[in-house]
Amino acid sequence: MPIYNAPLADMKFILNDVFQAEQFWQNNENLAHLDAATAEAILEEMAKFTQNVTLPLNRTGDEEGAQYNNGSVTTPAGFKEAFKQYAEGGWIGLGADEEWGGQGMPKMLTVLSDEMIFATNPSFMLYPLLSVGAGMALSSYASQEQKETYLPKIYSGEWSGTMCLTEPHAGTDLGIIKTKAERNEDGSYNITGTKIFITGGDHDLAENIIHLVLAKTPDAPAGSRGISLFIVPKFLVNADGSLGERNPVGPGSIEHKMGIKASATCVMNFDGAKGYLVGKENEGLAAMFVMMNYERLSMGIQGLGASEFAYQNAAQYATDRLQGRSASGVQSPNKPADSILVHGDVRRMLLNVRANNEASRAFAVYVGQQLDITKFSTDADAVKKANDRVALLTPIAKAYLTDTAFQATLDAQMCFGGHGYIREWGMEQCLRDLRIAQIYEGTNGVQSQDLIGRKTIKCQGAYIAEYISEIRDFANQLDADLNFIKDATLDAATEVESVTQYILNAASENAEFPNAAAVDYLHAVGLLSFAYMFARITQAAQAKQGEFYQNKLALGLYFVQRILPELEMRITRIKAGSDVIMKFSEDYFTHQA
Template structure:
């Protein structure tokens, strides 16, 4: 049996999701800002990315993990092969794939870029994080920077000559950014003197590009307390001269890199700002809004990291299960010419593989769906459509980040279990896959924090308006399904009614108890996640029903599996919410440190 991990880009499924489920070409052609894109262009881009992922980043995944990023006397080096791969990636125009053409980007829609990103996350998540941070930094600058700042930084970031970071977290300030201590004192020339320490900075230093543009949150001397007093600054590793050439080294650099459970080839740095020169982005005290442009982008990307890992895990587990001979089928010998049947004859192995595959296909559809909403917010000329899409993005961003990574992590564990003891052994690639993915549930706002965001700001605060709009759309679509799809139609409509009812219950309980929302948050996010996956399978089923052939029949069979074996989890999530917060909050703090 081959112990080298495999990966074949799931291009057939990507085509199906884009072309059949979402009618992407029709959507693009109907928008004057996207009319330059058609299905053939999209397919060519995905095919090229598949080659890059399979031939360039995939071979570097295990070696990058074993070598890791290195820190030595203020310098960080990436593993062998990473610099060449980054240059190939940059020269291929991939960093600016979704960026505005004005700055050297290709102006491709998010519906397409999420699928390109999936392939990189599947083959090498550590590598993917370097350009990902550049894209996020570029988005924040494009939204809030001055024209001069955009002209100085964006073309170089999208060409890959320079790269970007986001510097938020401090040793004492993670989720609560309002208590950051990094100071920004104004200089007479209009720049600022930046002093402080940031931690967990992805790509804070490396040898992939000529310059690194740090986007740094800091507080000016008279800033109001809390998050209302945060400003955003550009702090380049090397200062930029008037003519755009690189000048002297700025007083910013890594103090060390973290030694981590996974994504070891990604340099996670402690960054020291020792009176570095910084330049204000936008207005003072309005930095958090600019950074959230970047963070919301990254949050969807973390969901894509989950999908990529889960797809990689599925392909390897399914191949292993096909090749691994062990035991005989309960219904009689299936392979009489072999000493044993493949482990695919066992119902429990099939259960695990089908769970993973159902997660992958629903997650991919959901990622494209959220991508479509983002495309409407960016490219549509209809103000009402933009407002509606913005509400939908606000509601679904925490789902995209947390539900897709929670389900993906469980999927990678199921896939690893298919290998038995071999899943724990390095050669098969599964233990690295699990280690690399775990961080996706933690960074960019832990999944618990995402759940609080969904239940608090996105649901209770607006009286359930966002989720009501979403449920209305789900019902409108699902009611168009014919009787031959009653299995998914009824299940989706029932799920919508149940989520609607529990949402009202949550809003009522929150008015009675301040503790209730936090205790219910994760279960509520999973409930909305399950409804969202049911909606995606309804869309998948409607598209597959129109076609003939095994590929499409398998879509319908997997949708039936989802309804029968995965969607019932919704009932348990609702029951846990209904159990209330007292069961959680009644323990004293001393209880948790008292030995029984």
């Protein structure tokens, strides 16, 4: 059975030493109830839950899968009990407002607890994750009555939530959805249409499912300006909060997927189901984006969790696997061969994964801190700056963290050789489950277009300029002993600044250019972000004694010398332009020579 031990030492280091979380919390009146000891206790309890509950269900859940029979969905054996235990532990509402039964914990902390669940059972994690996202959308846009009706039940785990956007013909372009919402005399709406790819659209974990559904009223404006958001419960809710009759909404089938097989991905049919408007008509997309942006960071954390799981298993395998002898001479004379850790290529792969994990974890906490500022700070200027930073970094958190995690997990699988292809070792499932993180909640290509288009060109580079300024300010104050990371980070900042200006100029002359450059630009900013994270990590480690901290410095040097040089390649690709891509006719792609 695959292993997993929560990386608590690194999590505590990132929180306490790299980001001085306790000081950050204590300086904010809305977070002053939290200290480092409480945060560490929460992480330790989640580590126990993942080790004892979710990890053992990961492979069995994959093999059994979610099952669709006679119009309803059941989850694999053990999931219902695990979900109940998770809910009773208060984990669904860990970051939710106390007013609705949550615990009010900051995102800096919950990204780490989420990582542990994603590492051990991503299929399981998707059920409460969608509930939390639905709760966030309702908390931001629903009426007081709607909040009182739905939020306490969602955060307690009695009810769950979904996000119903995609239709068979409408994915990224939500403006062309066909689901209809017709107003009734009592103020409710009849919702009619079909949604696909709905995570947790039906299951047996909770007694009610609260669907958040995008639909259009008959007189709605064309395009995305005409989208409204509706609450459509599986069971209607009576005035006293009890469950009433079944609403005509349900699964038509479940998808047969490459991975996350224990997560029920449903085709949902709404046959005149009763729905309730959230906010105002034609303003539903803004409410749904609250949920989607939360999910996008969570997908990055899914990538981190998978990569950490893969690293731990690959490192253990490499330690145990005896094969060949070291090029510099026999290292284990009492054994028939040396461990494969003596081989430089195996170390290269493991170090690639380890560097990705530690930078990704720091970056996730950094983005979490920005989200905490937007939610909890009373300083208007700080909130605006943090909102701008979140806007810039959300596509990077989603796309760069999942792209690098997938490559890291491939490296980890390769360490196993043939055993990496065999189910019992866990690597093939890890890869299958992770692949979706690059696809759902907006493919990584779409995230790249968001970064280069809306988050860079639209504001003439203002967001990235502010970010680079922060990075430079931090790097410039590093000690001379850290010149290896200081110089590399400053050089990377200059290169990204320069190529951003190149993009702004090229985009003004060629409308095709941004789309062609988008993925490489996102990876360029991602590499700069990881350099910034290693600058922060190495500074925190420099002040400490011991092997744990010395290894942080060594890994930072590895990143600078072996991973960061990719930045030059990304910039070269950007400057190659779009003509070399767009000059082919559409017929070329289907014409067989």
